[in-house]
Amino acid sequence: MELRPVRYFVAIADAGSVTAAAAALHLTQPSMSRQVHQLERQLGIELFVRDRGPFRLSAAGSEFLPVARRLLAQAEAAWETARAIAAGRLRRLTISAPGTTLTDVVAPFLATLTADDPMPAVWEEVPASVYATLGRGADLAIGTTPWPSDLEGMPLAELPVWAYVPPADRWAGRETVAVDELVTRTLLLQTRDFHPRRALDQALAAAGLAYGKFHEFAAAEVAQAVAASGRGVAVVSDDPRFDLRPVAIQGVRISLYAAWEPHHHGAATLKSIAERLRSFCAGRYGLR
Incomplete structure (x- = not known):
């Protein structure tokens, strides 16, 4: 399903007429009407009542309208996510670490994040397999042994x-x-x-x-x-x-290391977060 006719349908429903919607979107009325007719044929339903009375949504159109709104919102969210990925930004951040490290190091660090930082999530993982979580969806892994050679990383504390x-x-x-x-x-x-x-x-x-x-x-x-x-x-x-x-x-002492995949689209952000975590550990424990 093409999104353009769906967008036109919602615009007409909001504006109350094809003429008003076309003017708002700087389109011709015939062009917008053709797009909506095409959508109706594709869906197999009539979205508007076309008679001599006031222009209005049909019962099917009223039922389809919230679905159309959700579809457009999801499409916009998908485009925003794609734009963020292309720009190397992270919307969400999943950190994996052993249980004690999550409780005593990662969780207090997360309390220092701001609204401009990615939304965090954590996975608890045993030390022996913590770096393997990077291949299962984690973005940043915190381990107690040096990171494998195929990853990027840094000592933390x-x-x-x-x-x-x-x-x-x-x-x-x-x-x-x-x-x-x-x-x-x-x-x-x-x-x-x-x-x-x-x-x-x-x-x-x-x-x-x-x-x-x-x-x-x-x-x-x-x-x-x-x-x-x-x-x-x-x-x-x-x-x-x-x-x-x-x-x-x-x-x-127990050594802590951070690691991430070198080709991660947010590698620069992950490195920055790891550097901030290293500074946090230095301030919290007075050690590097």
Whole structure:
């Protein structure tokens, strides 16, 4: 179906006559009438009542009019989207990241976006497959390992891993703790599926140290809850909960990277957003 006759039909319905619609659109009355007759033949219905009375929509025309309006609105939206794509603009932005990164990094960053930025959406994805989401519809992926060579990307931050203790704990007033001190305490760790645990494992191996007493948890929130009860020191990268006090573990960091497809129509915008996210992380954590 051609949109021009549909547009003329709506214009006539709004103007109340072919003569008024033709004048508004700077067309001749016969030309507009032919277009509308062609639309009626194509649809197999009469859109207007043509008798000696006042010019008016037929019952079929009245029923078809809202459909025609929606069709024109959708067509205009499609053209606007195409124009935005051609200009390299993003109307929507889908970011994929691991759960903790979404909660503690991406979500707070999204709160800084403005009305001029793309409308955001997020996907939670396990670290091992986060970059693969770029082939499934995500625009920007945030990972904890360097991006694959076929993608564009940049480092975002080196985020701290925290030792969380209750306010009354002897470490509550400290800013940092060394790993050799850490292993003297009862530790509340995430399993090895999570990056904070793997980062701590690597730091201990590099220092020639071994764990003392520890307990494992699948959820960082649970580790913090148990720490709040005074049962040990929670080692996680999440933001603090339960009034716990964060103590940075020296030499234990989680790297964050942003990646996007190099041929994405909005690659320049994605790079700009990644740069803003990097600056946000620097301000939030004081680290790069």
